[in-house]
Amino acid sequence: MGSTGQEHELIESMPLLEWFANNYKKFGATLEIVTDKSQEGSQFVKGFGGIGGLRKVSLIM
DSSP states (O other): OOTTSOOOOOOOOOOHHHHHHHHGGGGTOOOOOOOTTSHHHHHHHHHHTTOOOOOOOOOOO
8 A cells, every 4th residue: 555545556567767768759758878887977877876857948938
């Protein structure tokens, strides 16, 4: 049971990265996978724990 007192049924289980790869287009997003083998990737993993995102919103003025 979850913290809300509601029961939940697990329908499917998969790694988070696989879910991102299969579903990102449904949300109009772009997906970039950065290796931790590069200097930038290593810094990203240390700074953000390996998962991060940026959102860009266009403003009409």
